[in-house]
Amino acid sequence: MANPRAMPHASMYRVVYAEIEEVGWEHLLYLEKDLSSLCFRVLDEKERRHDLLIELPQNYPEGLPSITADVPYLFYLNWMANSRLKDVVQQFKEHLQKLxxxxxxxxxxxxxxxxxxxxxxxxxxxxxxxxxxxxxxxxxxxxxxxxxxxxxxxxxxxxxxxxxxxxxxxxxxxxxxxxxxxxxxxxxxxxxxxxxxxxxxxVEDNQIECGICYAQYLPLGQLPCEATCNEEGRKSFSFDGEPLLAGEVLIEHSVSSSVSRDLGFIVGFCSIVSWSCLTEQ
The missing domain is CATH 3.10.110.20 (RWD domain-like)
Structure with a gap:
């Protein structure tokens, strides 16, 4: 088990608090008590919300912080001796603009x-x-x-x-x-x-869902078990803790000639909703 991080010196609190002030406390989502990490809310030009997680090393601001965000790829953080948190946020905004x-x-x-x-x-x-x-x-x-x-x-x-x-x-x-x-x-x-x-x-959402396509979203080891038909004749499944019927349906589906296995998924034509689906094995 990793040793807990030592509480930082008072001078580091003054530095970090001053830098948060520059960004704006209204944009801060949270700050760890030991200053190990903090998170800012950033809005892009289309008002999409982005949470920028910044992890601070114990030797901050000399040490390079690391960042995490919900983006397809991250940017290289340009960090110099006089860099501050506002520079991290600004570089992140420039990255959002590219996306x-x-x-x-x-x-x-x-x-x-x-x-x-x-x-x-x-x-x-x-x-x-x-x-x-x-x-x-x-x-x-x-x-x-x-x-x-x-x-x-x-x-x-x-x-x-x-x-x-x-x-x-x-x-x-x-x-x-x-x-x-x-x-x-x-x-x-x-x-x-x-x-x-x-x-x-x-077509309503509940008309296109089925137990085969959506079983992967249930908790591990649990499967829907009750099959019903709506007015359009499409089958849907409900879960009541006894995965007998759905288990049979999924087994029958998984051994049919219309499916293949690739990278841990069953890939094949779903006869319930009449299109192909990806289901975890």
Missing amino acids: QAFWSTLESIDKSLVIINPKRPSLASSYRQICLGDGCSLLLCINARNPATLPECRFLGPEVATGIILKQWKRNGRKWSNDRPFIENLSLLLETKLHGPPKDCG
Whole structure:
């Protein structure tokens, strides 16, 4: 067990308090009593909230602080002998400015398309799994440094259907333009109009969820067990502590010919909601 950090000298408290004053106490979320770390709230130009965690070494301000934030990648902290906390915050703001196009691109995707995963994306998340219909989905990885470029992708779903879409993607790959809106580029390469979010399609959230797709979000060892059908004939599952039926459903799903295993996930076509899903093994 690591030894607890010794309480700093009074002079360090004076230094840190003075530097917090420069940033503004109203932006401080918390400060550890031993001054080992503190956290500032920072808003970017679109009013997105970012929590900047700064860890201070015991020899601060001579020692270099370390930073943590919910961003796709961190920046190199330029620290000199006369640097202060306000310099850390300023460099972080400059980094956020570089990421505006990245977040705007993801927000346009979330607003315009049917997103299967992630359900609650963080600001650090750079991937989206998009429903294409007919049991197919597209897993996109957006370049955070240059979001307008052609993204890395993977097609999920029945082999025949995804094979056709993949050929279209490769055939049209050269048509991608960094000056064209991201969604428009996707539609051009896929040669189809992409689906809008569920509210535009008249499909409620509880109509597209199922035990196969969402079992990964339950506590370890627990599975939904009760299957019901709504008016549209779609199946949904509820949890009551006895994972018998869902266990059978998941076992049947995991051994079917429509799934494959990759990096600890079961990847395959979900017969309940008619698109591909990722489920942890």
